[in-house]
Amino acid sequence: xxxxxxxxxxxxxxxxxxxxxxxxxxxxxxxxxxxxxxxxxxxxxxxxxxxxxxxxxxxxxxxxxxxxxxxxxxxxxxxxxxxxxxxxxxxxxxxxxxxxxxxxxxxxxxxxxxxxxxxxxxxxxxxxxxxxxxxxxxxxxxxxxxxxxxxxxxxxxxxxxxxxxxxxxxxxxxxxxxxxxxxxxxxxxxxxxx
Numbered sequence: 001x002x003x004x005x006x007x008x009x010x011x012x013x014x015x016x017x018x019x020x021x022x023x024x025x026x027x028x029x030x031x032x033x034x035x036x037x038x039x040x041x042x043x044x045x046x047x048x049x050x051x052x053x054x055x056x057x058x059x060x061x062x063x064x065x066x067x068x069x070x071x072x073x074x075x076x077x078x079x080x081x082x083x084x085x086x087x088x089x090x091x092x093x094x095x096x097x098x099x100x101x102x103x104x105x106x107x108x109x110x111x112x113x114x115x116x117x118x119x120x121x122x123x124x125x126x127x128x129x130x131x132x133x134x135x136x137x138x139x140x141x142x143x144x145x146x147x148x149x150x151x152x153x154x155x156x157x158x159x160x161x162x163x164x165x166x167x168x169x170x171x172x173x174x175x176x177x178x179x180x181x182x183x184x185x186x187x188x189x190x191x192x193x194x
Contacts, residue, residue: 003027004122005034007057007067012152013181017066020176020185024192028066036060041083046070047133049083050121059126066188070118070180072154074102074142076109085153095153099146103157112141114158116167118180120188132191136183140167151175 004021006014006028018028039056043049046069054067071085081088081102089097106112115137122132139161146156148168155168160178167175176182 003029003063005036005057005061005063005065006030007036007053007065009038010152013068016172016176016181017068017185019172020182021189024189031057031061031065034061034063041069043069044083046083046117046119046135047121050119050133051123051131054121054123054131055126055128058123058128062125064122064124066120066122068118068120068181068184070116072102072114072158073117073137074106074112074114076111076113077105080105099154099157102142102154103144106142106144109142112143113139114142115139116154116158116180118184120181120184122188122192132188134184134187134191136180136187138178138180138183 002025004026006017009030009032014028014030021028036057039052041049041052043052050067050069054065058065071082073079073082087093089101117137119135140158143157143159143166148156148166150170151168156166158167160167
């Protein structure tokens, strides 16, 4: 088994990525297992933030590092919450706080189209000059109220395009097969196997 460090403390992301990478005999360990310090996400794009996080985790552990920067892009809000998705309602905001702010900001909006975006970066080592970068989006719309109990983040208010369900109403297997993170990881796996 090969060990990669995942540059996140988000337990939902660790579980999703671990399940998706298990077939390649890659063990994913969160950066907290190595006492990796948090790094400021100073980028203005998902790509910049993912590179910052992966490079930092690899530098502190000496292991290959994978970082995911993802978020929700809402058309009616000019792309917000975007790179600020995890802290949309302010520093230390909970998923519920972020959803409350989003629903408040969306009141009266008839254009409810949105997408989740995920950028995955694999740094083979801290000085990797050509990290693997994969990105994918998952189309949908913002509902007017929460529905479902699976997943995390904005899942309860993200109605998946082509389905009459929110992301929080999908099983983990269903979500992994079609989500932005699942799609980005499939692209990464294709590069690793190619």
